[in-house]
Amino acid sequence: MQQLTMGQAVNQALREEMLRDFNVFIAGEGVGVSIHDNPLMPTAGLLKDFGPERVKDTPVSEAAIAGLAVGSSVMGLRPVVEIMFNPFVTIASDMIVNHAAKLRYLSGGKSTFPLVVRMKSGAGFGAGCQHSHNLEAWMAHCPGLKVVMPGTPADAKGLLKSAIRDDNPVVFIEDMMLYFIPGPVPEEEYTIPIGKADVKRVGSDVSIVSWSKMVGVALKGAQILAENGVDAEVVDLRTLLPLDRETLLTSVRKTGRLVVLHEATRTGGFAGEICAIVAEDALNSLKAPFRRVTGPDIPVPFSPPLERFYIPDENNLVEAVLGIM
Amino acid sequence: MQPSKEKLLEMLRTMLLTRCFEDKLMELCQIPGKVPGMMILCTGQEAVASGVCAALEQDDVIIPNHRSHGHLLAKGADPGEVMAECFGKITGCNKGKSGTLHIAVPEVNALCTTTVVGGGIPIAAGTAFAQKYTSRKSITVCFFGDGAADEGSFHEALNLASLWDLPVIFVCENNLYAGAQRHEEHTRIRDIADRAAAYAMPGEVVDGNDAGAVYAATVRARERALAGLGPTLIECKTYRCRGHGESDHQVYQPREEIEAWKEKCPLPRLRGEMLAQGLMTHEELDRLEEEIRKTVEEAVRFAEESPYPDVAEAFTDVYV
Numbered sequence: 001m002q003q004l005t006m007g008q009a010v011n012q013a014l015r016e017e018m019l020r021d022f023n024v025f026i027a028g029e030g031v032g033v034s035i036h037d038n039p040l041m042p043t044a045g046l047l048k049d050f051g052p053e054r055v056k057d058t059p060v061s062e063a064a065i066a067g068l069a070v071g072s073s074v075m076g077l078r079p080v081v082e083i084m085f086n087p088f089v090t091i092a093s094d095m096i097v098n099h100a101a102k103l104r105y106l107s108g109g110k111s112t113f114p115l116v117v118r119m120k121s122g123a124g125f126g127a128g129c130q131h132s133h134n135l136e137a138w139m140a141h142c143p144g145l146k147v148v149m150p151g152t153p154a155d156a157k158g159l160l161k162s163a164i165r166d167d168n169p170v171v172f173i174e175d176m177m178l179y180f181i182p183g184p185v186p187e188e189e190y191t192i193p194i195g196k197a198d199v200k201r202v203g204s205d206v207s208i209v210s211w212s213k214m215v216g217v218a219l220k221g222a223q224i225l226a227e228n229g230v231d232a233e234v235v236d237l238r239t240l241l242p243l244d245r246e247t248l249l250t251s252v253r254k255t256g257r258l259v260v261l262h263e264a265t266r267t268g269g270f271a272g273e274i275c276a277i278v279a280e281d282a283l284n285s286l287k288a289p290f291r292r293v294t295g296p297d298i299p300v301p302f303s304p305p306l307e308r309f310y311i312p313d314e315n316n317l318v319e320a321v322l323g324i325m
Numbered sequence: 326m327q328p329s330k331e332k333l334l335e336m337l338r339t340m341l342l343t344r345c346f347e348d349k350l351m352e353l354c355q356i357p358g359k360v361p362g363m364m365i366l367c368t369g370q371e372a373v374a375s376g377v378c379a380a381l382e383q384d385d386v387i388i389p390n391h392r393s394h395g396h397l398l399a400k401g402a403d404p405g406e407v408m409a410e411c412f413g414k415i416t417g418c419n420k421g422k423s424g425t426l427h428i429a430v431p432e433v434n435a436l437c438t439t440t441v442v443g444g445g446i447p448i449a450a451g452t453a454f455a456q457k458y459t460s461r462k463s464i465t466v467c468f469f470g471d472g473a474a475d476e477g478s479f480h481e482a483l484n485l486a487s488l489w490d491l492p493v494i495f496v497c498e499n500n501l502y503a504g505a506q507r508h509e510e511h512t513r514i515r516d517i518a519d520r521a522a523a524y525a526m527p528g529e530v531v532d533g534n535d536a537g538a539v540y541a542a543t544v545r546a547r548e549r550a551l552a553g554l555g556p557t558l559i560e561c562k563t564y565r566c567r568g569h570g571e572s573d574h575q576v577y578q579p580r581e582e583i584e585a586w587k588e589k590c591p592l593p594r595l596r597g598e599m600l601a602q603g604l605m606t607h608e609e610l611d612r613l614e615e616e617i618r619k620t621v622e623e624a625v626r627f628a629e630e631s632p633y634p635d636v637a638e639a640f641t642d643v644y645v
Binding site: 025067074098105110111144 | 446452453484485645
C-alpha cells in the first residue's frame with residue numbers, strides 16, 4: 001500500500017475526480033500558484049496538469065469563492081472550492097449557511113447544489129487564533145450541509161471523492177497538522193461513504209469518540225490505557241453531519257463508558273451533542289458519567305507553550321478515562 | 326436597440342400582470358391567515374423586471390432578490406404556482422417551503438432567489454462562470470437593490486466577474502430606499518453605476534420607469550456578455566411606491582415624494598406611449614387587461630383550492 005500524507009491523499013482525490021468528470025473544477029486563494037508552495041499541499045501541481053480553466057486562483061474574496069460554488073453547482077458543475085483557513089469561513093458563511101445549505105429546501109427540491117467547500121483547520125502551527133479555530137460545530141448546526149472531518153490520509157481520500165460525487169453541499173475540514181504525517185492509502189480506486197463512522201480500535205471498557213486530528217491522539221491514549229489495563233474503543237466519527245448514531249450508540253452500549261475528544265473549544269462544542277444523544281438513547285448503558293476532553297474556552301493562543309496547552313493530548317485523555325473507570 | 330412592437334406588447338403584458346397580481350396580494354395579505362408572513366411588493370418598479378426579461382432568452386438565468394414577483398412573472402413563471410407559493414400551499418413553485426420571499430422557478434431558469442441583501446450577487450457570478458465553463462450561449466442577470474451595493478458581496482462578486490469576463494449583467498434597481506434609509510443616507514455617491522468603474526466594467530444609468538430604455542440597455546449588455554467582453558452594471562432609477570414590506574407604514578417617505586413618483590408610474594407611461602403611437606387600440610388594451618384580470622383570478626382560485634403541505638413534507642428536500 002502506498003504511504004501518503006493527508007495533503008497528498010487529498011491531492012490524489014482531486015486529481016482522480018477531475019480526470020473522471022469535467023464538471024469538477026477547483027477554485028480558491030492559491031489553489032494554483034500558492035504562497036504555501038509545497039509538494040505536500042493538497043492542490044500542488046494541479047494547475048500544471050489541468051490548466052487555469054479548471055484550477056482557478058481567485059482574489060482574496062471568500063464570499064465570492066463560496067458564491068462561485070453555489071452558483072456554478074446549481075448549473076450542474078461540481079466545484080471544489082477552498083477557504084484557506086477555517087476561521088475565514090466567517091466571511092463566506094452567508095453563502096454556506098444561508099445559501100448552500102438552504103436553497104435546495106427553499107426550492108422544494110427543484111435545485112441541487114453539489115459543491116464541496118474545503119478548509120484547513122486546527123491549531124499547532126503557530127499562527128494564532130485567527131488562523132486556528134475549529135468551527136465544525138457551527139457548520140454541523142446547519143441542516144442541508146454535510147460536514148466531514150477525516151483523521152487519516154486514507155479516509156481523507158475516500159471521503160473527499162464521495163463528497164465531490166455527492167449531490168449535496170459538503171463542508172470538508174482538513175486539519176493542517178495532518179498534511180505532513182504519512183499513512184497507508186490503498187492503491188486501487190475506492191470511496192468511503194459520508195455519514196459512516198469507523199471504529200479505529202476495538203475495545204470493551206470505554207468508548208473514545210473523536211474525529212480529525214484527535215483520532216491520532218485517541219489512538220495514542222488507547223495505547224497508554226492498554227498498558228494500564230483499560231481496553232479502549234476508538235470511534236472515529238469522520239462525518240459530523242449526518243451523524244452515524246448507530247455506530248456511536250452500539251459502541252457506548254457495549255463499553256458502558258463515553259469520553260468525547262475534540263480540539264474545538266468546549267462550550268457549544270460538538271461533544272455536547274454526542275453526550276446528549278448518548279444521554280437520551282443509552283443512559284441506562286452507562287456505568288459512569290460521560291466526560292469531554294476538549295480545547296479550553298479561550299482563543300487559540302500563540303506562544304508555543306500556551307498553544308501546546310490548548311491542544312488536548314493523550315495525557316488529558318488518559319486522565320479523563322481513568323477518572324471514570 | 327429599440328424594442329419592436331411585439332417586445333413592447335410583451336413588456337406591457339408583463340407589467341400589467343405583475344401589477345394586477347401584486348394588487349391582489351396586497352388585498353389578500355390584509356385578510357388574517359390568508360397569505361401568511363411578510364409581503365414585499367415591487368409596485369412602481371415593474372418596468373425593470375419587464376424590460377430586462379424581455380431582452381433575455383429562455384436559457385438565460387436570473388437570480389432575483391426579495392422583491393421578486395415581477396422578476397419571476399417576467400421570466401415566465403406560472404402565476405398560479407407563484408400565487409400558491411405565496412399562500413404556502415403544496416402546489417406552489419416550491420411546495421410552500423419558500424413562501425413569497427425566495428421563490429425558485431428552475432423551469433424558467435430562475436434558479437434561486439435570495440432574501441439576504443446582496444446574497445444573489447456572488448451566486449450570479451457562479452452561474453455565469455458555469456455558463457462560460459460549459460460554453461453555453463446564455464448569460465445571467467442578477468437583480469438587487471441599492472442597499473445591496475453597500476454589501477461586501479457586491480464588491481467581491483463584481484471584482485471576480487470582471488476579472489474573469491463572466492457573462493453576467495448586474496441590475497441594480499435603485500428604488501431610492503434601502504430599508505428606511507434614503508439613498509443619500511446610505512451612500513455618498515449619487516449613482517451606484519459609478520461603482521462599475523472600480524471594477525473596470527461599463528456602468529450605465531437608465532430611467533428604470535422606462536421599460537424600453539431598460540430593454541435597450543439589457544440588449545447591449547447581453548451582447549457584450551455573449552461576446553466574451555464581461556459583465557455590465559446597469560442602475561435602473563426607480564421608486565419604491567410601497568413600504569419595504571406591507572407592514573411598513575412608510576413614515577420616512579414624504580407623501581409628496583410618493584405622489585410625485587406615482588405620476589411617473591411606468592405602467593400608464595408605456596400604455597400611453599403605445600396608444601399614442603397607434604401600436605394598440607383601446608379595445609385591444611381592454612381585452613388584454615381583462616385577460617390578465619382573469620389570469621390572476623384563476624391564480625388565486627388555484628391557490629385557495631390547493632391543500633397545505635402535509636407535515637411530513639417538512640422533512641423532505643433537506644438533502645438529495
